[in-house]
Amino acid sequence: MPASIKDVAKLAGVSQATVSNVRTGNKYVRPELVARVNDAIEQLGYIPNPMASRLRGNRSFVVGVILPTFYHPFHAGILKGIQDVALGSEYLINVYATGSDLKREYDSLVRFLYSMPDGVIISSYANDEAEYGRECFATIKELVSSKKKVPVISLERHLLIPGVESILSDYEQAAYDTVKYLIGLGHKEIAHISGPMARDDSIKRYQGYLRALKEHNLPFNPAYVRNGLFTPESGYACTRDLMLKTDVTAIFAANDETGIGAIKALKDLGRRIPQDVAVIGVDNIYAGTLIEPSLSTVDVPGYQMGRMAMSRMLDFTNDHQSPNHKKPTYLSTTIVPRKSTEADRETTWDLYDW
CATH class of the missing domain: 3.40.50.2300 (Response regulator)
Structure with missing residues (x-):
């Protein structure tokens, strides 16, 4: 039979009301009692009963x-x-x-x-x-x-x-940092495959892309921008179109799925990655470590x-x-370089860590 709140109270040597207050935070409980209650909960494997809690108030839990x-x-x-x-x-x-x-x-x-x-x-x-x-x-x-x-x-x-x-993550700053990273690798003709432009996060990525170009005195070329859908299929189609009509040397993909599609298109066209065209995505999904070359990305937590x-x-x-x-809360992002932007970069992956 599952442990009850009565069992927790008995083991911890406190009242059932104290156990409830520790769980809900409704009233102050001395730290030493909190520790005893939490130890008892862990020992007994106690799982609260939300239905019982609902009967005691107007909360649904x-x-x-x-x-x-x-x-x-x-x-x-x-x-x-x-x-x-x-x-x-x-x-x-x-x-x-x-x-x-x-x-x-x-x-x-x-x-x-x-x-x-x-x-x-x-x-x-x-x-x-x-x-x-x-x-x-x-x-x-x-x-x-x-x-x-x-x-x-x-x-x-x-x-x-x-x-x-x-x-949210600061996608504008993340995009800026990503394009700055590509510029630092020597790229000047940098394309961007966006997400759906009705989404705020897609607009923020695009704005960061533009800001990085401007602050590094690189001209904006609208022919280097394609509107994607955050999917591998759109990344593939947009990349094929870019390669047929432009001479870009790097692609900043709005997310990793788009970047994976871009790599597939480049390989089908016989382009070397990253020697001919570098690719970087956003999200840091595990699939990006499994393709060849592994996809550089921006880790979004x-x-x-x-x-x-x-x-x-x-x-x-x-x-x-x-x-x-x-005042929104912004989470920081980190660039994760892999072989799709740096051919000599070592790539490690661990599926159990995702």
Whole structure:
């Protein structure tokens, strides 16, 4: 039989109320008692019962999560980070994948509007110009302005909506650093295959690309830019088009999937990588280490983003903190050079570490 809160209290030598306060953070508990309770929880393998908690108040002990996909390694990392923090709390997560489809994103938000979870974490594709984009934003506003005032955390983009806190990587600076790195390798004819330009993070990458060119006195050539879709197929098609119409020597791909498609196209065209054309992506997904040549990339900390999002949600629900919609939290990125930009670079990989 699973351990109960009564078992934890008995082993720790405290009351059940103290165990509950340690778990929820609702009241101050002396550090020595917190340590005893946590030791007892670990020894007994205690898992809180969210249903029992719901009966004691108006909280659902559910956090809703909306992501574009489950299977992309970057978003899978976000989801794992959310889950790892949630497993240490009384919270369950209810997850929807939208397939980057705004109708499905809107439907998922409406479901949460009806069920009223204690919070929502979302990586939104919505924009004011797209069908269902305005509906998505309106539903988010309904959630945060409802009687329950459901806190919302936006991932990968800054939503200036009161009640919504944003956690994202500084894609503009990451793109700037990436193009600067390529320039440092001697490249002057640098192409950019973007993501969907309706997305804020795609626009930020493009802006960083432009800033790096300008600050290093390199002319901007619109013929070197292609609008992609964050997919290997679009990376392949855009690269073939670039090679037929330009003489670029480096490609800055908006994400690793695009970069993998670019490498495939270059190899099919008989181009040497990186001797003829260098390629670098963004995200640092494990597939980039398995192709030949291995893909240089920008490490974006998706797992840490997920952990931070769920930790902040617990701050909102347990400590009654309010989301800061004006000041987003930016996570730092790191360039990871591999053979697609430096032929002599050593490449190591460990699938068990992803």
